[in-house]
Amino acid sequence: MKLKLLFICLFALVCNSYSQEKKLPQGWDEVILEGKPAYMNLITGDIITNFPSKPALKKVKVAEYDPTQIHIVKKGETLSVIARKYNLSLAEMYRLNSVENFDKIKIGQEIVVGYDEKTIEPINEKYTDTTTTDYHTVVSGETLYRIAKNYNISVSQLKSLNNLTNNIIAIGQELKVK
Structure with a gap:
């Protein structure tokens, strides 16, 4: 009888621990990325696939200048429409983007439409570690x-x-x- 009662208590404890939903730390939201759960830092916009263990924090590092000019695809837009908007040929669009199949562009997708001429020297020191190459x-x-x-x-x-x-x-x- 004691063994049966112990088994029932243990079973209830295990079921309860698995049924409790993990609460996301402050500043994170669950999103779906390629059909799988992922987590977006609401402050930085970064997305990770592992469950976050700490609250989202604002990055303190100075962001480097990104010379990439992008267009966010809107409903009804095709690659031809986007190319005309930026006075580009389809060949130029393919060259600017590392996309396998432009027939399947999606709403919200980032399409590279050019690069700014502005250049900024990096603040960081030049990377000199030559022990391993990744x-x-x-x-x-x-x-x-x-x-x-x-x-x-x-x-x-x-x-x-x-x-x-x-x-x-x-x-x-x-x-x-x-």
């Missing part, structure tokens, strides 16, 4: 700015590491990030 393979929709941000380096450093003279990258391209 690479990043470019995937659809990425820009140099987003890749540099992910690896905590400047766009200038990323371009220097890869001997790039412009901001054009291609899907599948391997970039040194360290």
Whole structure:
């Protein structure tokens, strides 16, 4: 009888702990990314796939200048409409974007439409660690700015590491990030 009662209590405790919903820390919201749960920092806009353990904090670092000019796709827009709006050819649109299939552009998608001529020297010191080299393979929709941000380096450093003279990258391209 005692064993049965112990089993019931243990079962109830386990069920209760699994049924309780985890509460998101302050400043986070749950979103769906590629059909899976993800979490958006409401202050910075960053998205992570692991459940956040700390409240969202405002970044203190000075943001580097992003030379990328983007267009956010709106309802009813096609690639041709966007290209005409920015006086670009479809060939130029394909060259500017690392997107595999422009036939499936979606509302809210970022499309690169150009790069500002303005350049700002990075505030950070030049990265000189040559003990190991890490690479990043470019995937659809990425820009140099987003890749540099992910690896905590400047766009200038990323371009220097890869001997790039412009901001054009291609899907599948391997970039040194360290």
